[in-house]
Amino acid sequence: MRGIEVTLVEKGNLTHGTTGRMHGLLHSGGRYAVSDKESAKECVQENYVLQEIADHCIEMTGGLFVKRPEDTDEYFRKKLRGCRECDIPTKVLTGEQAREMEPYLATDIDRAIWVPDGADVIASCTSCSLSLRQGYPELFDIEGTEDVSDDTFEALEYLRIHENLESELDDTTVDFPDLAYHAPCHARNQGLARQALETFREVEGVTIEDVGDSCSGISGTHGWKAEKYHTSMEIGEEMFHHMADAEGDVGMIECPTCAMQMEHGTGYEIRHPLQLLEAALVE
Structure with a gap:
């Protein structure tokens, strides 16, 4: 996309590893805004670059970090502050405003932070992740089913993609x-x-x-x-x-x-x- 000729080298067959697991989500960096600010800044900067050079490939759906009743006000403020420190655009929404964007949100959610990315579905059961990835798109003609499929991961798979588990377990x-x-x-x-x-x-x-x-x-x-x-x-x-x-x-x-x-x-x-x-x- 940047006009650079590249050679892709894979450990196994083509798309053997991370390349084949790329799920098409353009991160804002919001998920890392508290735990890893450097990664958060890199995410949002790359977000802007891709919007500039490949906007025809991107659908900006936005994402929500929602406050559950068991979540503390302190962490909500910490997440919001972290996003702003990393120059990640945010909007604080009421529960009603968030449900206007995503009608199936739980009714006990009273606040949310909007960021310019999407959300992933994490399943600790491989049967569930397979159903959402393959079964639902084949069985149901419901708007958004394909998006859910693209953003669904098994839990250990997700951690291997987004965290350096090899280093952590060393x-x-x-x-x-x-x-x-x-x-x-x-x-x-x-x-x-x-x-x-x-x-x-x-x-x-x-x-x-x-x-x-x-x-x-x-x-x-x-x-x-x-x-x-x-x-x-x-x-x-x-x-x-x-x-x-x-x-x-x-x-x-x-x-x-x-x-x-x-x-x-x-x-x-x-x-x-x-x-x-x-x-x-x-x-």
Whole structure:
């Protein structure tokens, strides 16, 4: 776009990494205005550059930082002050004004800060992120469905894109049981099959073993039905055996429904990757 000839070098195939996960959101920098002011300033400056050289590619939808009842007035003021210190344009809106822009906002929101960007949807369940990304656009002819699809991310995926987790986890040691990891089918369909293994492979104090590409067999509500139970367990049997053969006796997976099937079929305690991340960085 700037008239510069470039060569794109990827770690794997074309669009293997971050390039293929670019979600099309033009940040204002508002999300970093408190925690990382330098990044916030870079975001808003790049925002202006792209509007100048590629305005035909941009739809300025705007974004809202809303104040929930449990949020403090102090943090709201801190966010507003941070945006202004970083030269990010802002408008303080009442709850009514915010709901005029976004009618589905909760009725207990009483204030919001408008910034010139959009919002992302973060799901801690890979089935949910896949539904919003692929299922909804295919099933529903509702205005805005494609926008929601473009801005939806699985939680660990989102953190890997927007935070330097590799640096944060460097030299980290945790007291965590060895894990038998299964990538849920819905994670594989989003290209996220190995993200947990890649994220935690250098963390000391835990061993994670990939138990392969089998299926838990639960398939949403399918496995909950009495007439489908035996079929569901038969499908999941290969995964149960793979977990039994692994060194770890605690399972790990991103999908809560699959986790229930894993626990039922193996008797193992099941953890989510975010629980390991919490143990490494928070506890």
